[in-house]
Amino acid sequence: FQTAPLLRTPPQSPLPDPDLNPDWYGEIWLKYPSTSMLVPMQYRYTFKARVEFSLVLNAAMLQTSTNESDNQAVRSGTGRIVETVEKLEAWYRTLPGPLLPSHIVFPSQLKLHGSPPLLLNQDELQTSLAKYRAYFETILRVHYLRHSFEYGNMMLAQFLAMLALLALTKLDFLTARDSSEPEVYSMDVGDTDPRAAKATLFIAQKGLSDQGRGYYLPKRLLEEALSRMTPSDSNVLQSFITIQQEGPEVTEERKLPA
Structure with missing residues (x-):
């Protein structure tokens, strides 16, 4: 708990656009007992959103793992919190249509909305x-x-x-x-x-x-x-x-x- 992240910098190459490059991500198909039809999980959207969310959290953890004194941490803490919140709100605003609250269905999608954006x-x-x-x-x-x-x-x-x-x-x-x-x-x-x-x-x-x-x-x-x-x-x-x-x-x- 609260260990410093192993990755100090984000990946050099961004993930492909899920709409333009769906084959890069692949797909997971589910079959429920009540129907013979296969249901796509729309994995590409969830994977990209989780990676982008993890990048925000990783950057925040890197900031908290510095060797600052308590006084220095207090002085710089407000700015860091504001920066992290703004990143989280930007991430939330740019979620694609399948991940909007009115469309989510699968557990992996529901978990993305377990932590609401801060104000x-x-x-x-x-x-x-x-x-x-x-x-x-x-x-x-x-x-x-x-x-x-x-x-x-x-x-x-x-x-x-x-x-x-x-x-x-x-x-x-x-x-x-x-x-x-x-x-x-x-x-x-x-x-x-x-x-x-x-x-x-x-x-x-x-x-x-x-x-x-x-x-x-x-x-x-x-x-x-x-x-x-x-x-x-x-x-x-x-x-x-x-x-x-x-x-x-x-x-x-x-x-x-x-």
């Missing part, structure tokens, strides 16, 4: 948090309905953990909120019905449970989120997913040095 204006940021939360939750719900959460994917596990914590935070807010206070929660979308937040939490927990079959971290995140739930909600959750608690012997064995 620099504080007022605009506050008013847009609910919108981006709605986008984020919608993408994960579509992923669940179309593809489930059962195949292993650590990036998906990270998104599910974020969704679970957001839902838990909303439930805490609704529980602690005074009835005389305005019904506004800047990090949420929708009304103040706790049942909606619980439904979101259960979907996220179901995903973490599926991911926990192959990865250790999602399993621990699931147990952490479970410990923050009310006993009644915890019982409902455990009625449709199996959560195996770690015994004391396993806990001690895991703590032993390799």
